[in-house]
Amino acid sequence: MSTVYATEIVLPGTVDPDGLLVTTRELPAPAAGQVLVTVEASGVSFAEQQMRRGKYYDQPPFPFVPGYDLVGIVAAAGASVDPALIGQRVAALTKIGGWSSHILLDAADVVPVPAGLGAAEAETLVVNGITAWQMLHRTAAVPRGATILVHGANGGVGSTLVQLARAAGIRVLGTASPRNRAAVEALGASWIDYRGDVAAEVRALAPGGVDAVFDHVGGSGIVDSFGLLAPGGTLVSYGTASTRDVAGDSRLPVLKLFARLLWWNALPNRRHAHFFNIWAGKRNAGRFRHRIAEDLGSVFALAVQETVRPQVAARIPLTEAARALALAESGTVIGKVVLVPALEA
Known part of the structure; x- marks a missing residue:
């Protein structure tokens, strides 16, 4: 195998988006059980927005390479990996x-992408799709004919969740800004102005309340979310976006939220409250x-x-990750900003 040099975006500390660094390093050959993946698309999610502020609950110490999910082509495989x-x-x-641009992964952690699905399109569905599917069908177990907020x-996550719910025969009420009303309604939701x-x-x-609320905002508004539940309804909290820019201990808003959910x-009151963590259960790896x-x-x-x-909100070259992160943080996009190789942007 020829030498592979990976172009990486490094988050050096609590910096503005333009403080991201573009670096290059040599990658070793894949070890036993590993694959080398040539990355075709990687997403810009809310997690990275929190990480650059040092506010993601269990992020590693700086510096590190962010990037919560990806889609790519397997370029090489180590021993004990199916060469197919x-x-x-x-x-x-x-x-x-x-x-x-390239990454070594455990072969057991990669999921095949079906033919007919482009890299950028598939990328928007990795963390967003898993999160939305599991919250809807595993955590809240919302039945057909129900109404959710x-x-x-x-x-x-929200746009994916709306579509999954509609596909399952579930009525959706969705909050967004007026500029995004048409897009939300096109997804099949009844629009509500979040302001x-x-x-x-x-x-x-x-009038009788909703069967489930999916809330990434947190903060004091979580009380309203819980109060909108019908008897037997479920609140699924999966973030604390309202405290993204609040100074202080990044763990405190999350701990306060956990305490409130436990109290409820x-x-x-026959209503339920959960905090969704996509990594829950990872100790049982299989x-x-x-x-x-x-x-x-x-x-x-x-x-x-x-x-x-x-x-896909936008395709932006990997080396322009600063611009991609700033766009994702602007709150003006529908869907997900995706980083791609420069030639594909």
């Missing part, structure tokens, strides 16, 4: 490391990998059928 993997397009959930219905009286709008559309679950592959495979299948349409 070489040349296949695969997806992987990485948490860090995805903002690179999705906050941030124009975002990466208005959301609670009143939801009660007008669902202890009350005899089961965790099976669920990731099964759930992502289900999302990919819906995309191939065009039941779910990937929302």
